[in-house]
Amino acid sequence: MSPPVRAVILDLGNVLAFHDNALLFRRLGARAGLDAEEAARRLSGAGWTAANRGLLGPEGIRRDVCEALGVDVPMAEFTALWNCHFTLHDAVLPHVERLEGQVKRLLLSNTNVLHVAWLKPRLPVLERFDHLVLSCETGHVKPEPAIYEEALRHAGCAPDEAAFFDDLPEYVAAANTLGIRGHLFTTADAFDAQLRALGL
Numbered sequence: 001m002s003p004p005v006r007a008v009i010l011d012l013g014n015v016l017a018f019h020d021n022a023l024l025f026r027r028l029g030a031r032a033g034l035d036a037e038e039a040a041r042r043l044s045g046a047g048w049t050a051a052n053r054g055l056l057g058p059e060g061i062r063r064d065v066c067e068a069l070g071v072d073v074p075m076a077e078f079t080a081l082w083n084c085h086f087t088l089h090d091a092v093l094p095h096v097e098r099l100e101g102q103v104k105r106l107l108l109s110n111t112n113v114l115h116v117a118w119l120k121p122r123l124p125v126l127e128r129f130d131h132l133v134l135s136c137e138t139g140h141v142k143p144e145p146a147i148y149e150e151a152l153r154h155a156g157c158a159p160d161e162a163a164f165f166d167d168l169p170e171y172v173a174a175a176n177t178l179g180i181r182g183h184l185f186t187t188a189d190a191f192d193a194q195l196r197a198l199g200l
Contacts, residue, residue: 002181005198007130007155008099009175011166012109015185016096016123017086024085031081032069042068051112054136058114083118091188095195096125102200104130108151108164110141130154142166143174152180163198165191 013019022036029039047064050056056064062078073081099105107129113136120126131154133147140147148164155162159179166172167185175182183194 003158003161005103005163005181005200006157006161007104007106007152007163008195008200009106009108009133009151009155009162009164009180010096011168011171011185012107012111012119014167015089015165016092016107016125017088017119020085020087024082027081027084028065028069031073032071034069039069049141051114052110052135052141053139054113055139056112058117061112061114079114079118082114086115086119086122088122089188092191093123093125095188095192099195099200100128104155104157106130106151106155107132107134108142108147108166109133110135112136142168142171145174145178148175148178148180152178163194165194 010016025040025043026036029036032039043065045068047056047068051061051064058075061082062073062075065082066072066078096105107126111134116134116136126132133151133154135141135147138147138150140150152159152162160181163181163183164172164175165183165185169184172182172184185191
């Protein structure tokens with residue numbers, strides 16, 4: 001029999017906030033005079049991973065993206081473009097809120113400093129999370145074991161006392177390999193049912 005859940009670890013993208021990468025590439029491409037497919041191709045290299053690992057700060061991200069697209073976009077305009085694809089997942093937020101006082105809440109996200117800076121003030125619930133485990137701060141990215149282990153360290157619990165929710169099956173599988181109780185996130189209603197099945 002599994003022990004009670006002491007920590008819920010949540011992904012950010014497509015869990016707390018939707019990200020429409022097709023829209024991002026379309027908008028960036030249009031600014032550079034490229035179609036979305038070409039913009040996506042040019043931005044699929046090492047720079048994206050470097051940003052997620054925290055190897056690029058805001059100006060480094062802007063410069064890397066602009067060089068890849070062959071255009072120079074001022075920082076204010078670039079920041080707006082770089083975050084244009086986010087929409088808050090309002091339906092899931094009440095389920096996250098009701099966990100307060102029941103379990104520790106942690107965020108575990110592959111992300112970069114510009115996305116974090118844009119999303120944090122728009123998701124005030126994150127201020128009440130016990131910890132935010134961000135790839136751009138740890139230097140590790142999912143599905144690497146080290147970033148899950150970092151989350152467990154801050155959760156202060158055994159792997160089987162933590163429930164992890166992510167929209168990508170490979171990241172859920174990586175959590176399960178470490179003994180964390182990984183769940184595939186699909187919809188707010190399904191998330192609510194998964195929490196209730198865990199006794200939350």
